[in-house]
Structures are given as C-alpha cells and as structure tokens.
Amino acid sequence: MNETNFDVLADPTRRRILAALRDGERPVGDLVREAGIRQSGVSRHLGILEQRGFVAARPEGQRRLYSLRPEPFAELEAWLADYRRLWEARLDRFGAALEAQTTSSEKTPR
Known part of the structure; x- marks a missing residue:
C-alpha cells in the first residue's frame, strides 16, 4: 500500500x-x-x-x-495554497456581503 x-x-x-x-x-x-x-x-x-x-x-x-x-510540511503547504486562495476569495465576498447588509440595515429608519 x-x-x-x-x-x-x-x-x-x-x-x-x-x-x-x-x-x-x-x-x-x-x-x-x-x-x-x-x-x-x-x-x-x-x-x-x-x-x-x-x-x-x-x-x-x-x-x-x-x-x-520541514520538507513534507512545505509540500503540504504548497498543495493547500490553491485551496486557501479559493476559500479566502469566497470569505472576502461573504464579508463584503455582510458589510453591505449591515450598512444598509443601519441606514433603514426604525
């Protein structure tokens, strides 16, 4: 194996x-x-x-x-880097959407 x-x-x-x-x-x-x-x-x-x-x-x-x-950990880090970029981009978009929602709800009169 x-x-x-x-x-x-x-x-x-x-x-x-x-x-x-x-x-x-x-x-x-x-x-x-x-x-x-x-x-x-x-x-x-x-x-x-x-x-x-x-x-x-x-x-x-x-x-x-x-x-x-350190070598095998560096190899794993390199492999994960592409996935990290993918998730960071998604989290950035999610954060921007939350910020936009928070901003718009603060502007809405109660």
Missing part, C-alpha cells in the same frame, strides 16, 4: 506525536507520554513518520532524539 502524506497525517496518534515535536527535539519516552500509547506503538508510528520524511532521528548516547523535518 502506498500511503500519501495525507494518509500518514490522518492517524490521530501520529498527529499527537508531531504536535509534541513542534516545540523541538524529544526522546521517545516523552513522545510515549504525549501519545498515550505503549512505546512499541510510538516506535512504529515514528518509523512511518521517519520513512515519509516528517521526522528525523538523532542518536545521543543510548537514546534517539526525534525532531520535525
């Missing part, structure tokens, strides 16, 4: 692990506490995240420290 980045991020445990890494490098033990599952499960999810390029591991003595890698 060939998972996309969206498939990888669909898993809530992986998203918790990524959220825990937003503040910087963390050892597996910290990630186990954040994820709320056993170390073997966290290790499996970290393996998937590492394979897809979301995280990098750095050995330090007998432990490994994990950190986020």
